[in-house]
Amino acid sequence: MEDLLVKYVRNECNREEEQWVIGWLQNPDNEAYLRGLMRKQWNNPCVTDVDSPNWQRMWLDISQQTKHVPTEPELPLYRTVWQQVIRIAIWVTCIIALGFSIRLLRQAQLPADAVYQSGDKPYRHILLPDKSAVILRKNSTVKVSSDWSGPNRKIWLNGEAVVLVARQPLGFRLQIHTGNHVVTETQEARVYVNRKKQSSQVIVEEGTVNFILQKSGLLDKMKEYKLERGDMAEYNEGSTQLIRRHVKPSAYTSWTKEN
Missing domain, CATH: 1.20.5 (Single alpha-helices involved in coiled-coils or other helix-helix interfaces)
Structure with a gap:
């Protein structure tokens, strides 16, 4: 480093070396090194200028030069x-x-969603991937999502059915979609569902479910109702009328025990 400083004082540096020396001198951590050279020179006054430059004079010259070195302007805080x-x-x-x-x-x-129909049979028993089951009544249809890895496992029902929802993992739900605006979700329950024309009817035979009304507008809030054993919720999409009352579930599900 000392040789490079000597070259700088004697104007023997190229442009790149000159900028490097000025940058080095601007670093406060290097001041101790230069002061050490000054002290060494003071203790040995016999050293000629040819062998070593006057470090103190060089320090003053450099300090004057570095004051004029352009610095990058600091950006405003907001920027x-x-x-x-x-x-x-x-x-x-x-x-x-x-x-x-x-x-x-x-x-x-993923494969396509599976669609099951009961046809003219009195009912059809369908096993779902999570060991839940759907008992479809005559002339009813259920579509089963092919993706059961996420927390919301979905089926879409048209017609009449009883859904036996097996216990779901923590944070998971089985969602039963009926129509465009009704979703019934639960972690574990036995639910009677009837979807005809614009009407969706849900009756809880066992367990607890959430009966959810999803509005079509983005600014409309979603309404959610908790249903327990014996509770019925019936929603008409045409009139947007919701009826809730307590019923006897066996009066609606007795067909599953026939034959």
């Missing part, structure tokens, strides 16, 4: 804050986009 916000927003957007891409790719690889 740095906005830059951080923009960076975070970009990262969040990328993560969300990646998540949606993975989800769409995964869904594209």
